[in-house]
Structures are given as C-alpha cells and as structure tokens.
Amino acid sequence: MPESLPADSVGLVQPQSLHFDQPLELDCGRVLPEYELVYETYGTPNADRSNAILVCHALSGDHHAAGYNSMEDRKPGWWEACIGPGKPLDTNRFFIVSVNNLGSCKGSSGPNTINPETGRYWGPDFPIVTVRDWVHSHARLADELGIEQWAAVVGGSLGGMQVMQWAIDYPDRLRHAVIIAGAPRLSAQNIAFNEVARQAIMSDPEFHDGYYLQKGTLPRRGLMLARMLGHITYLSDEAMRAKFGRELRTDQINFGYDVDFQVESYLRYQGQSFVDRFDANTYLLMTRALDYFDPAAEHDDDLTAALAPVTARSLVVSFTSDWRFSPERSREIVKALLDGNKSVAYAEVQAHQGHDAFLMPIAQYMAVFRAYMDEVAAELEEGA
C-alpha cells in the first residue's frame, strides 16, 4: 500500500465496464452473443478524442495498467513505468484506454465468468479467441467510447501482436503503432514452451477437463508449474545470474529436493502466488492465442504482404537479452515494414532483464519511448 500516491502516478483509478449486445463472430467460427469488456482510462480526452491511446496487455496482464485501485493496493498497475504524468504515455497529454481482453480472468467475459445462456461458469466452453478477435472487440469499445482514430495503439509481447493486428485490420483507425518486445509469430520453441505449460495444467487431476470451478477445485499444481516455466522465459540467463546466481537459501546444501538455491525459492513463490490470482482456462486460452497469431500465414508466409494495409507509422522496440522474443524477431517486423515502404523507427535497447524488460523503467527504453510519444503529442498540437 502506498503511504501516499507518487506524484508521477495517475493515482486512484476505477475500472469501468461496458456490455456489448451485438454478437461477435470469432475466428474459430463460433459466435459470442453478448459480452462484457472491463477497462480503465487515464488522462483526459480532448474534444475530438484524437489524443486517445489504446494499451493492449500481454498473457497475464489486464486492464489495470497504471495507478492504484485503492489505497490498500500493494502494487500499482503493470505498466506504471510507462503511464503517468511526465512518463512516455503522458497522462497530461494523452487519454489512455487500457482494456482487459476477452477470455481473460480479470473481469471481461472469459472462462471464469458466467455464461448468460446457461447460468454456469463458461469454463472450458468459452470459445478460443484470437488476437484478431480481441482487436475486433476493442474496435467496438472504441466505437462506444467515441474514439474514431487512436493517436497510437501500444503494447508489449502479446500486446505488441494486437498492435500489429490493429494496424493490419483497421489501418484508418490508428496513426501510430508501438510494438514492444514483440514477434511476428511464435517460433517452434515458443510453441513448445506453451505446450509444456498447457500439458502441466491439463494433466493436473484437479483440472477436470476444465470444469474445475464447477467442482469447487483448482488445478493448482499445473498452473503453478506453468507459471514457473513462464518465469524462466521472461527472465534472461544474465538477469537470473545477477538476481540469484547460485546463492543458497541456507548455509549449506541439504542433499534433498527442498529449496537449496534462492532461484528455487523465487520460482516456487511466483508459481504459488499466481494460482491465487489467475485462471487456468485463461492461461490455456492466452497461450493458444499466442501460438495461433501469424498474420503472414494467409500470405504464403510473406510478412511484407501481410503488413501491406498498414498506414500507421510504427515504433518497434526490442531488448538485447530477451530470448523469448529476441531482437531478431523484432527486426523481422521492421524489415517487413521497410520492405513495404512503411514508416518505422526501431530501437534495440541494451538491457539484461530479458523479456520482462518491457515492463521496466530502463533509461534508454524510456528515452526512446518518450521521444517517440513526444512526436505523437506534437502532431496533436499541430492538428489542434
């Protein structure tokens, strides 16, 4: 809990919710007859809402990207580093919308909400949604909020994939695309890690084919394993070395399978605490959305062709020690944009924090991000 709210924080914020009655046709062929989207906003819209920015979240993220929901909150939103007065996504200039994705477990319709048609938890019957489905639903949110064109759509990791999809599907509705720690599609290794995580969850006897909520239980072990594994891929080898090395938790090794090394203790804690705040069906769904994202697939694996509709100018940012979505993957996006004669700025930030770097206030990253967003703000002022 913050003693007092930091001056550069958006402070206390409340989530809002919108109900959508218009059915949403999904990539999988199914239709969501109605659904709820939860979101937060930071900053103030200008008259024509041309200063609106959409923030897209990653696998385990949600709409709570900045500030505090109450004075009892121990931590601020997940992108506090980047959103707030004077920060790259400057709430003195921009009106920022952060939406919780369909299929999540944080308020928007998803496996842990009630299916209005049955009165029971959706559970595993919630349809598998894709990045495109999310973007489609977010466009409807924009309609409801009276936002015709985003000044920018912004996101890291899986969020960056949503940004790409926005730029492809709704080229007229965003002026800038900011793709951070992203990839044009998962590699076989990425899919492999997701598959192990899913198998961990689905092979947990408490999974009950996904109907665990009905059974009043949780696949705790499986979800814990999935999160532990995820964490290894979010951190770099270097970051783990810096953070834990081979440090022992006690004076000497115990010749057993209890915690010997600090890194074991850290991972167990991360895994165990995740279980209390995340839903296993959502984890499956989010990893599958990652696996399936592949805009080039419909264009004979030609990413340049897939990005042909893009009119937004882009900023692409990668981090040197990110081995989950390495700089190489960002460069694929940059190259495809350049090959298509699109405007793109690219920064490869020196950082040892691995994939998680996109969440952190790393000086070079902040400088690049801020400089780019200053330009976006300057355009707004020129337009005004």
Place this chain on the structure above:
Amino acid sequence: MPESLPADSVGLVQPQSLHFDQPLELDCGRVLPEYELVYETYGTPNADRSNAILVCHALSGDHHAAGYNSMEDRKPGWWEACIGPGKPLDTNRFFIVSVNNLGSCKGSSGPNTINPETGRYWGPDFPIVTVRDWVHSHARLADELGIEQWAAVVGGSLGGMQVMQWAIDYPDRLRHAVIIAGAPRLSAQNIAFNEVARQAIMSDPEFHDGYYLQKGTLPRRGLMLARMLGHITYLSDEAMRAKFGRELRTDQINFGYDVDFQVESYLRYQGQSFVDRFDANTYLLMTRALDYFDPAAEHDDDLTAALAPVTARSLVVSFTSDWRFSPERSREIVKALLDGNKSVAYAEVQAHQGHDAFLMPIAQYMAVFRAYMDEVAAELEEGA
C-alpha cells in the same frame, strides 16, 4: 532392429556387472554399504591396459553407449556416433569402458533396485549421490578392472562434469580429459529448469513421496512434463525451426488444445515414451547432481584454484547453438585451465543442433575429436 550390423559398429555387446562390498562414503554423509555397477566394454585391452578409456554418461544416459544388445534392438547405444572401429573413440585402438552411474535406473544400484538391507525398492531412500561420488565409485571399478591410469576420461554434458572431477580428484589416473558440451557449474537458469522438472514430478499425485513403485504406480504425468521440458533445452531454437517450424499436423488449426503443431506432437511423444524407460526418482537425483556440481565453490569460486591439481591434458568442445551449456561456459573451463598453465585444446563447433549436438556425427566435431584421439593413440604406440 538392424538388418545386419553396420561395419563401423562395435556390434553385439553384453552388459557386465560388478558387485562392490566395500562401503562407499558419500558426499551427503551417508554410506552405501554395498552396491552394483553395470558397465559395457568395447575394444580390446592391451597388456598393461594403458589403452583404456572411460566414458561417462549424461542425465538420461546409461552404460549402453555403443553397439546393440540384441538383433532386436531398434537403436544402437547413445554414443554410436563416436564409438566404434574408425570412429573418434576407435575400438581398434582403445579399450573403452562405459559405466552406468549409481542412482541411475539402468542396472547399477539406484532407486529402482532393491535395498539389500530392507528387501524393498530403495525408491526415495536411495541417497543423493554427487558427481564426486560417481567418480569415486568409478575409480573402484577401474581398480577391479586392473586399470591404473585411463588413457582418457571422456564425457558430454553431465558426463563432462565427471571428467572434470576425475581430473581434479585422481590426477594421476588419467592422461587426457575430454570435456564435451560441459559447464563448470549450472547457472541459475539451468537450476531453474531442473527445479520445474522436479516440481512436475513431485507434485504428481502418483509420486507418493517417491514410494510409487511400492504402490504399484508411476508419476507418469510429472515425468512426461519433465522430459518435454528437458527436450526443449536440448534442442536449439534454430534446430526446432529447422525440424518443425510452425508446421501443422493437419491442414488447419483446430481451435483447441489437441495437437495443432508438429512440435507439440513430437514433444508429447518424447515425453510419453520416456516414462516407459526411465525412473522418476532417478530423474530427481540426476538433476540434483547437476545442480550441486561446483568444484570452484570450495575455492572461493575460483575455478583455476579448483583445477590446480589437474595434470591431464584436456580437450574441451562446445557447440555454437548450445544454449543449455553454451560455448561461454566451456570457455570458462578453458580459461581456468590456461590460467593454471594446463595443456588444453579447445574447439567451438559450428552446429545448429543445440546441446544434443554432442551426440551427433557432425563433421567438424568428429574431425576435432578424431584428431585429438589420434594423438592419444600415438602416445600409446610411442609408449609401447
């Protein structure tokens, strides 16, 4: 099953076994009152057995390193690429001993063998053995086989750690140390992967605190997950891309959690088939032996000091795409040896196969390995 035995194979071989009555004091403080070691030999010993080479195996390896145990075998031993007539470990010149480590599940005393004191499976009560314990037990095997000094001790991965320990603990008993795809100790990331694998096994309800054999069951799911995860770390991102890419198993994605991608199918198969041929308690024990190996720890993290006793000349080999034990880790060994004025040759082999490269007949690797072993053979002839 081979139609006929290849000319460059050692052909049909039979494992042998030796019982040791002399108690073995272990690093953990416990004592093994008696134990069995299973091994195979290839080639013919010379009069003074100075042409003997010890092969040390890795995590899931065993004594069956080359040839076939029967004409029904579908595959030869795990190091068929390197052991045989005309191969780097040339059975026309060397007498090769390949031993199964204590704690394994392939014949030597371990969790899946009977504790003679109780008449029941050792299970989780088998002591946690270390790399040093193995080397100690292998030295006794050398005594029994009348081998005073190995021409070389050779191993990859965890096998390479045993080679280092041999060179430190018994400097007079080996002339050459061949350390392939090794590391002077695990990184935090390495330990983290091991920890997830162990948690997968131990959180399987069929684990029963390790007493699953007594219960007539197996922690199949946990061991499968551990193996799937291991496999990702044995292959490089590049190798996975080359092998599977994002290839689908059927024409289109199924919008579910069944197998969509070839890599998922491969991993599931690898995981499932492992369960039928490996023991979960052994997996725990082997990963812990990996975690604990750290010869520099007793010397204020000074690897050069740890390697001070070494008199063997060394060959160190690493593979460019190995991210489990990267070339950087091998270079730490090389640097420490050089700083201690030891004789060491180092080769960093261009290979896209990742850590598993050490098992494969990669031309540059074979050339380096053969050239080095030719020198070892030449010394023998000079000595003769």
